[in-house]
Every structure is written in C-alpha cells, then in structure tokens.
Amino acid sequence: MFDLVIRNGLLIEADGVTKADLAIDGEQIAAVGLSLQGRREIDATDCYVLPGAIDPHVHLQMPLAGMVSTDDFRTGTIAAACGGVTTIIDFVEPKPGQSMLEALALRQEEAKNKVAIDYGLHMTIPTWHANAADGLKEVPAVVEAGCLSFKMYQAYEGMMLDDVALLRALTAVGEAGGRTVLHSETGPVLDYLRAEALAEGHVEPIWHAYTRPAPLEASAVHRAAELADLASCPLYIFHVGCQESVEAILQARSRRIDIWGETCPQYLLLNAEEHLGGPNGALYVCAPPLRSVEDNRAMWHALAQDALQVVSTDHCPWTFEEKQQPDFTRIPGGVPSIEARLSLVHHFGVNQGLLTLERWVEVCSTNAARWMGLTRKGRLAPGYDADIVIFDPARIKKITPATLHEAAGWTPYDGMEVCGWPRTVLLRGKVIVEDEQYVGAPGDGRFIPRRPSALS
Structure with missing residues (x-):
C-alpha cells in the first residue's frame, strides 16, 4: 500500500509512452505498474502524466x-x-x-x-x-x-x-x-x-x-x-x-x-x-x-x-x-x-x-x-523526486493576463488559445496545484544542489 497512486493516466517520458499507474511514497516515485494500491488515489483518466x-x-x-x-x-x-x-x-x-x-x-x-x-x-x-x-x-x-x-x-x-x-x-x-x-x-x-x-x-x-x-x-x-x-x-x-x-x-x-x-x-x-x-x-x-x-x-x-x-x-x-x-x-x-x-x-x-x-x-x-545536473528530476522512475504533472490534453484555454498568475499585467501570448493545460501538479509528492488552482504554499520549494555525476 503506497502513500499515493496516480491511476489510469498515460505516462509520457522522453523514451516512451506507457499506460500505467504511478505510485509515490514520501517525496519519491516508488513504482510504475498496473493495479497499484494507495492510501490516496488520483484519477488521471484521459490525461497525460509527465515529469x-x-x-x-x-x-x-x-x-x-x-x-x-x-x-x-x-x-x-x-x-x-x-x-x-x-x-x-x-x-x-x-x-x-x-x-x-x-x-x-x-x-x-x-x-x-x-x-x-x-x-x-x-x-x-x-x-x-x-x-x-x-x-x-x-x-x-x-x-x-x-x-x-x-x-x-x-x-x-x-x-x-x-x-x-x-x-x-x-x-x-x-x-x-x-x-x-x-x-x-x-x-x-x-x-x-x-x-x-x-x-x-x-x-x-x-x-x-x-x-x-x-x-x-x-x-x-x-x-x-x-x-x-x-x-x-x-x-x-x-x-x-x-x-x-x-x-x-x-x-x-x-x-x-x-x-x-x-x-x-x-x-x-x-x-x-x-x-x-x-x-x-x-x-x-x-x-x-x-x-x-x-x-x-x-x-x-x-x-x-x-x-x-x-x-x-x-x-x-x-x-x-x-x-x-x-x-x-x-x-x-x-x-x-x-x-x-x-x-x-x-x-x-x-x-x-x-x-x-x-x-x-x-x-x-x-x-x-x-x-544541468538535477540528479533526481525529469523522469517518472522509482527513486526520482515525485515531481509530476497531470496534463489534460483536451482542456482549451485562452491565454490572457487574467488567466495567468504572472505579475507583469501583460503577456506576449495574449489571445492565443491552446488545447492542453496542466490540471494537477505535485512537488516531491505534495499536491501544489489541484484542478488548476494553486493550493501549495510559498516555502514548499527548496534549493537543489546540482552535481556533475548526473550529466551525460
């Protein structure tokens, strides 16, 4: 029984696309597989699951x-x-x-x-x-x-x-x-x-x-x-x-x-x-x-x-x-x-x-x-940080200053309509955006030291 399981999503990675569940324990991805069980579950049906x-x-x-x-x-x-x-x-x-x-x-x-x-x-x-x-x-x-x-x-x-x-x-x-x-x-x-x-x-x-x-x-x-x-x-x-x-x-x-x-x-x-x-x-x-x-x-x-x-x-x-x-x-x-x-x-x-x-x-x-040497970022694999995006590819959104959270009051993409937008975002296993609403807190982030050993 994992802390959290994201079910029914299409997992998108640089090396392939997989229909699978993704399990999280604490701050890290614990498993990728089918029919995984979690104390909490998020349904990602019809969505992409991305690093x-x-x-x-x-x-x-x-x-x-x-x-x-x-x-x-x-x-x-x-x-x-x-x-x-x-x-x-x-x-x-x-x-x-x-x-x-x-x-x-x-x-x-x-x-x-x-x-x-x-x-x-x-x-x-x-x-x-x-x-x-x-x-x-x-x-x-x-x-x-x-x-x-x-x-x-x-x-x-x-x-x-x-x-x-x-x-x-x-x-x-x-x-x-x-x-x-x-x-x-x-x-x-x-x-x-x-x-x-x-x-x-x-x-x-x-x-x-x-x-x-x-x-x-x-x-x-x-x-x-x-x-x-x-x-x-x-x-x-x-x-x-x-x-x-x-x-x-x-x-x-x-x-x-x-x-x-x-x-x-x-x-x-x-x-x-x-x-x-x-x-x-x-x-x-x-x-x-x-x-x-x-x-x-x-x-x-x-x-x-x-x-x-x-x-x-x-x-x-x-x-x-x-x-x-x-x-x-x-x-x-x-x-x-x-x-x-x-x-x-x-x-x-x-x-x-x-x-x-x-x-x-x-x-x-x-x-x-x-x-950049981010050794535990950028992958959906066991041992990596549970930084995850549940992305709704059917969500249609018109970009305007009012629909963004940036502080400048204008955007160079004003009026552009896109199909596909993040629905839910997790940072090291914590949900910080839920149904497109920010639910995290300033201070959730931390400085990540970067190391040459990650580079290829």
Whole structure:
C-alpha cells in the first residue's frame, strides 16, 4: 500500500509512452505498474502524466538599472507551478568586490521561504571576476556548493568577457568540473550599431532587431564553441532564435565539440516585424531580439531534429510602464513566459505535428535535468523526486493576463488559445496545484544542489 497512486493516466517520458499507474511514497516515485494500491488515489483518466517541467533559465526579482524584474521568487514560482513547472534555475550576480560564495548565500536567502517550487542557481562570472588576478579562485568551491553552471556574457558593458577573459573563465570552470551557460552576441559591434542608429535618429523598438543582426549572434556562438573546446568545458548556448546560430551549433557538434542549445517560446511563436514593429513594440524587446517567421519555423525544426535540446523561457518580466522608454536602447529586455511554456509547446508543437509527445517532455523537462545536473528530476522512475504533472490534453484555454498568475499585467501570448493545460501538479509528492488552482504554499520549494555525476 503506497502513500499515493496516480491511476489510469498515460505516462509520457522522453523514451516512451506507457499506460500505467504511478505510485509515490514520501517525496519519491516508488513504482510504475498496473493495479497499484494507495492510501490516496488520483484519477488521471484521459490525461497525460509527465515529469515536472524544468525551466533552466529565469530571472526573478532581478535588479537592472534601478528597477527589479516584476515577478519575485513568490509570484514567479507560483506562476511556474500553475504552468506545470516544478524546478527553475535562476541566477547569482556578484557585485564588484563581492565574493561568489557570499553572493550565492545572499541569493539563497532572498529565495528562502518564498519559492513555491524547487530551484537551482547559475553563478554569473562578470567582467571584474574574470579579469581579476584571483577572481576565479572560488570556482571549485562554488561547484562544491551545488552551483554547477556558470553564466558568461559576450555582450553588455560590465558583464561582457572578451575572448581572452572568456577562455580564462571557461578553463577555470572546466577544470572544476562545472559547465558554462552563455549569452552569445558580438557585444562591441552591437554597441557600435546601436550608437549609429541613435545618431541617425532611429529610436523605435524595431531598431532593437535591426541593430542586432543574426550573423553576429552566430559568429559569437562559433567563437565561444572553439574556446570551450580549447578549455575542455561543456557549453550551453542560451536563447537561440536564428537559423544562423543553429548552424553554428551543428557545425561545432560535427567537430565533436560538447555544445547544447536552447530556444524559448518567443523565438518559436513571435517575430520582429509583427511584434517589435507594432504599436506596443517596446513590450517585445528581448535579447537576442525576435527574428523572422522563417526563423520561427527553423527553431521548431531544430527542436524536432535535436539541433536544439531544451525549451526554456528566459522569463524576465517588466510592467507596461517600465517598458516605455525614450529610445530602444533604454528599454529593459525580457518578456514573461514562465507559466504558459509547457502548454504552448504542446499546442503549437505536438498538436501541430511538429513534435512527438516524447520529444515535448524531453525538451521541457528531461534534457534540462540531464545537462544541468538535477540528479533526481525529469523522469517518472522509482527513486526520482515525485515531481509530476497531470496534463489534460483536451482542456482549451485562452491565454490572457487574467488567466495567468504572472505579475507583469501583460503577456506576449495574449489571445492565443491552446488545447492542453496542466490540471494537477505535485512537488516531491505534495499536491501544489489541484484542478488548476494553486493550493501549495510559498516555502514548499527548496534549493537543489546540482552535481556533475548526473550529466551525460
């Protein structure tokens, strides 16, 4: 007799689809089989049973230019839970003069008693750490503390690492057994193009896209891949949105360079001319920028063919008012997506015949768990955390700000209708969403140390 049994569901995993019951004892999955008995039972008839979705790229309560991103650890993780996400990975950004371990502890304190789901953290290596004589000495200790991945930038003043600094940081991370997640754009050239556009009087949001051409993103990916190979450091490219960058990743992989890539809902469903060029174009400013309809199609194809391995969100929400700035260079970058991702990929991917059910689960959960070192996440198997989504594939839902739990007050997917939405969500065996209603509590989540032994 198990603590809980989920009965009559269709279990969807990256490696197959099974009609079976799933049993839970305590916080872990205990068994998968037929006619299992539990002290409590949940009927999942006509529903999919999935491992909890994992979003490895979010920015909650992130400070930027005197503002803070709209969703904090409480609102952001509640919204994530309602969208079927049971684990996120956010960021630590050390300030000048601050040690990495001190910054890590402070960030964990910010999340403590607020997170509704489990979380991990990427450690950012800013310019001042990469260039200081002893700025990378803490990298092994950070890995030991469970912060396995390190965020680096090839753009943005104060954060950008030139090729020498990037190689130095990649080498330190690789030697410590860590991994690198990278914002890949050719920063100095973009800065020049943006300044030139402003000097010519171009201030409209569409110029955000015009001054960040796709080949400059791809050339940064190419350079980073070669440096990561030289440093023997696994590399993961964040928020890929253009065909040129996909090709750079594939070319690197053909040379057996250890490189993965992710894309996001905005690069699958939105495009620059329609959104950045519209009357509310400022809302859609994100980096890299939205691209073309042809690039949207290319991202779906890349996911289906394993050229890209993960769909994250890069969730970084700002209010309508915060997005209204005098010119495109001052608009805070980022869009909200944390709640709708799983359903968007299901509706526009699976329902449209672009992805299989197995691939949907793989890109929204299993692959992120594998690469990010979440040793007990992303599978429906005995011994794994009982992070589970009961997903109703027939549930029709219109996405609007009113139907979401995100705090920004707007959504880039406003008016889109999807078929398929999470009905019930469990975090380590506890029901936190029931019949689409959040019934958990802030503080249910915990920090999850990530270990290299999980990686393959």
